[in-house]
Amino acid sequence: MNLYLEKAKDFVSLTLKGLWKALKENDMRDFEGRNYINGEWRTTPEMYTKINPATGKTQESFPPSGTLRLARLY
């Protein structure tokens, strides 16, 4: 019985850990910079990098729309 209980506790704690990691990653690391044009999310081959000003680390990449013709975008 105790063995089952311990396994259950391990499962819960690991799930919680995974859940938090997923939440954290959901906030930032899975963030994908995209333009939103005519109801569609679009990206381009060229990207610029967004820096976290608190750490200097890279946060995400975004399409530099200015290098394209805006008229074609929206």
Add this chain to the structure above:
Amino acid sequence: MSARKAFKKWRKVSRFVRSDYMNKVAQIIERDKEKLATVISLETGKNYNESIAEVNEALHMAQFAFGSGRYPHGEAVSSEVEDKDAYMLRKPKGVIAIVTPFNFPLAIGMFWNAAPALVEGNTIVIKPSEDAPMSTQMAVQIYAEAGIPRGVINLVHGGGDTGDLLVHDDVDHICFTGSADVGQHIRKVAAESWHKTTSCELGSKSACIIFDDVEFKLSMEAAVASAFKLSGQRCVSSGRMIVQRTIYNEFAKRFALEAAKLKTGNPFKTVVRSTGMPEAVAWDVMVPDEDMYYGPIINEQGFAKIRKMNHAVANDPEAEVLLSPIYTSEGQGSYYSTPMVYKTEWRDVEYLKDEVFGPHVAIIPFDTIEDAIRIYNDTDYGLAVGILTNDFRKARVMRDECDAGMIYWNGGSIAAESHLAFGGVKKSGNGFPSAARTFRAVTHEISWTVNHADSLTFPQGMK
């Protein structure tokens, strides 16, 4: 252009229905409040409590815009002619370009600007700051989830070149919030067309004016918050404390002491959590650091300007430095500055008259109310001012004489609310305030008269 195409349909949707989308948007903001605040803090370095406040600001605008759908969009007036009814009605301008700053990446663009624009029947193309684009993208996702029809909202990322292409493109009005120089450029672009209009919310050299009759504690709280919230990177941040000479030395000393206590750093800290069970599993968790008062400077360019202005003060024999800044970094590309506080008489020098946009505060004495007004008005800007006095007569004179769009009696210079106008005079704006008054900026008023007679009668007695 999808925004232009969508405008033809969107303007015909009932105002009531258009505003209903804002109710759905508000509900989603409530649901995602913490996530939105986290992203704001991560991309701007803003204190988490301030980020929650910004989400609330966005929420309040969504709620306000929702309610506005049930309110009049014009007024009925009398006609000189007895059989005629007369009205003034607001009509949407068309496609609204929105170019936004990094410091309020959620509230300003997609809420103070976009929400009124959409309720009034316009479509939008938004270009967020390249320093803080994520909050805007999340806001666009929220509107999409709320069911806003395709083409009504469009988002383009990019830097200044993208913004420039956008304002030159086929748009009817430009909502811009940012530097005075870029605002002036946008106004010139609009002036070269026949139809483009602008509403510009620009920089400032805001201040708190502190009289000797006010509670010392109140003035200190107002001054510290106005100077240092968001590292002094609000357009309404007070770079000047204009203080009556009778309390000048005591105020300066206490202000410098309070500034020295402020903790500067990353808005988040890492703590270790565990299950608490035997053979516990531990892991790192990122949580808001509630002791942190303000965070980093947004980028190298902003940091360089602050250092330049601080250096000028330190090398000026007529300025007395009370608190010297310390510059730190948590890694390449991050920039922190502790407060710079100094005493000086009012003079014609760059660091007293130009916006620094950082934790940089001059404490300036005045002798008479006329002095205080002269010093406050002696810059090119006119955005926000806190008047701290218990004398209602002085307060009223200051209200009437200070060049500012926002005047807060017994408050600091930072106290914006979504249902109030937000804008400045002189170099701080162009007379079309944001937030509550965006509804007016993105519409043009037409006169609509209805003749009920079967013959024609002119006004002014003309036959």
